[in-house]
Amino acid sequence: MHRTGQLYGHFETLEQQKESAALGMWVFLVTEVLFFGGLFLAYTVNRGAFSTAFGAGSNTLDIKLGGFNTVVLIMSSLTMAMAVWSAQVGKKKLVSIFLIATLGLGTVFLGVKVIEYKQKFDHHLIPGQGFDMRYRSEHPRATDDPKEIAIEKEEVEKTFAVDQDTNAHGQLYFSLYFAMTGLHALHMIVGAGLLVWLIKASFAGRFTPQYNTPVEIVGLYWHFVDIVWIYLFPLLYLIDRHR
Amino acid sequence: MTEHIVSPKIYLAIFATLMAGTGITVWAAFQNFGKFNIVIALAIATIKATLVVLYFMHARYSPKRTQLVIVCSVFWLAIMLSLTLADYNTRRHEGRLASATTCYRA
Numbered sequence: 001m002h003r004t005g006q007l008y009g010h011f012e013t014l015e016q017q018k019e020s021a022a023l024g025m026w027v028f029l030v031t032e033v034l035f036f037g038g039l040f041l042a043y044t045v046n047r048g049a050f051s052t053a054f055g056a057g058s059n060t061l062d063i064k065l066g067g068f069n070t071v072v073l074i075m076s077s078l079t080m081a082m083a084v085w086s087a088q089v090g091k092k093k094l095v096s097i098f099l100i101a102t103l104g105l106g107t108v109f110l111g112v113k114v115i116e117y118k119q120k121f122d123h124h125l126i127p128g129q130g131f132d133m134r135y136r137s138e139h140p141r142a143t144d145d146p147k148e149i150a151i152e153k154e155e156v157e158k159t160f161a162v163d164q165d166t167n168a169h170g171q172l173y174f175s176l177y178f179a180m181t182g183l184h185a186l187h188m189i190v191g192a193g194l195l196v197w198l199i200k201a202s203f204a205g206r207f208t209p210q211y212n213t214p215v216e217i218v219g220l221y222w223h224f225v226d227i228v229w230i231y232l233f234p235l236l237y238l239i240d241r242h243r
Numbered sequence: 244m245t246e247h248i249v250s251p252k253i254y255l256a257i258f259a260t261l262m263a264g265t266g267i268t269v270w271a272a273f274q275n276f277g278k279f280n281i282v283i284a285l286a287i288a289t290i291k292a293t294l295v296v297l298y299f300m301h302a303r304y305s306p307k308r309t310q311l312v313i314v315c316s317v318f319w320l321a322i323m324l325s326l327t328l329a330d331y332n333t334r335r336h337e338g339r340l341a342s343a344t345t346c347y348r349a
Contacts, residue, residue, distance in 0.1 A: 015246065023309050030316035037320045044324075045331050063269070070265050078258040081249075081299045088248045216301075223299045227292045233265075234284035238272035242280055 005211025018213050025217045029224050036228050039183070043176045043235065053169030055240030056133060056159040057177070060125060062116060066237040069112050070229065076105035077226040083198075084219045087212035095215065096202040102222065103195040106188055113185050120174070127171040127178070134160065134167075177236055184232060187225045194218045247304035257298045264291045 011017040047054045083098035124132045135156040160166050198218055201207065207215055268287045276283060297303040302313055 018246075019306055019309070022305070023312065026309055026312045026316075030312060030319070033316040033320055034323065037323055041324055041327055044328065048331070067265070067269055071262065074258065074261045074265065077261075077295065077299055078254060081254045082251060085248065085251055085254065088246065220300055223295050226299075227295050230291045230295070231285075231288050234268050234272065234288055238268065238284060239281065241272045242275040 005208075005213075014210065018216070021213050021217060022220065025220045029220065032224060036180075036183070039176070039180050040231065040235070043180065046172050046176065047239070050163070050169035050172060051240075052159055052163040053133075053166045054173045056156065056166060057125075057170045057173035058236060058239045059155065059241065060120075060123065060133075061177075061237045062119065063237055063241070065112050065116050066233055069109050070233045072105050072109050072112070073226050073229050076102045076109070077223050079105065080219050080222045084212065084215050087207040087215045088209055090209045092202070092205050092207065095207050096199060099195055099199045099202055099215075103192055103199065106192050106195065106222075110185060110188055110192075113181065117178075125170075125174055127175045131171050131174070132167060133170045180232055180236070184225065184228050187228070191218070191222050191225055194221065247301070249298060249301060249304065253298060257294050260294060261291050 005014070007014055008017060011020065079098045079101040083095055083102060086092075086094035086098055120126060124130050124136075133156065135153045163169060195218065198214060201214065264287050268284055271283045271287070272280065274280075296313065302310060305313075
């Protein structure tokens with residue numbers, strides 16, 4: 001099997017075999033780019049049509065949690081890249097350490113996402129029957145500062161004055177929010193599963209300078225998921241903060 | 244042809260740049276640049292994504308064949324985005340999109 005790092009008959013060198021594997025992963029990532037691209041397109045079209053409600057929806061997201069998650073995910077990309085490097089230079093222990101760090105950071109990201117989803121649930125911001133973006137007292141932002149709360153209340157009232165159908169258009173925003181971040185989180189969960197598999201193999205000392213294709217390939221996938229978040233963070237969290 | 248090993252120094256430099264980019268994105272989001280807020284946010288995101296692809300994903304050191312596939316993905320994405328947006332932006336669509344929203348009313 002390929003996993004043992006033997007040379008298959010149809011390849012000339014191990015190098016060529018590895019390059020082909022990476023090429024195959026890239027072809028898969030092209031399909032992923034277009035898959036997420038469709039969602040980004042749906043988001044762009046709807047945001048263009050209903051920018052007031054989308055801005056108001058975006059401003060309900062917690063920028064501290066989102067920013068923290070961005071930092072966590074970029075750090076996990078660094079540890080993933082370092083795991084690849086460790087395998088390439090033959091530091092077997094470091095491979096395991098960096099892979100475990102990557103898995104840990106990925107888990108932190110998903111944990112924060114759970115907190116964020118829970119907040120949306122508490123604030124009646126899940127699309128469906130109970131959805132309501134009007135201001136309510138149990139909706140405070142991260143702060144209890146009455147000034148901040150007054151500003152938030154005023155913003156919500158202004159939004160409804162401009163767009164009477166804010167509750168309808170806001171549901172479009174949150175549908176896209178949950179579809180995009182949910183799909184992203186699903187990719188993270190798949191990535192976490194792949195990392196568990198890699199960590200097990202790294203404990204067995206499987207990855208060497210001659211054979212580290214799985215680390216490299218899962219790395220490509222992990223960095224791609226990071227790139228999706230690099231676009232999601234400004235588009236979902238930051239589009240209307242400057243009022 | 245031997246494999247190119249990217250050194251941890253480069254990884255750390257890219258990581259630092261990505262962090263700085265995240266900081267600038269958040270800062271810029273709170274400034275009022277009018278129509279340019281979204282342009283600035285997407286430009287920074289694209290620079291960050293390019294750095295990840297080139298260095299973390301080793302695209303810079305990959306064979307030409309792999310680089311071609313990467314460029315193709317961007318190319319097809321550009322077709323999808325530009326043609327669809329060109330369509331939406333040149334039609335009088337607002338009334339129709341808005342009327343479609345009645346079905347979302349709770």
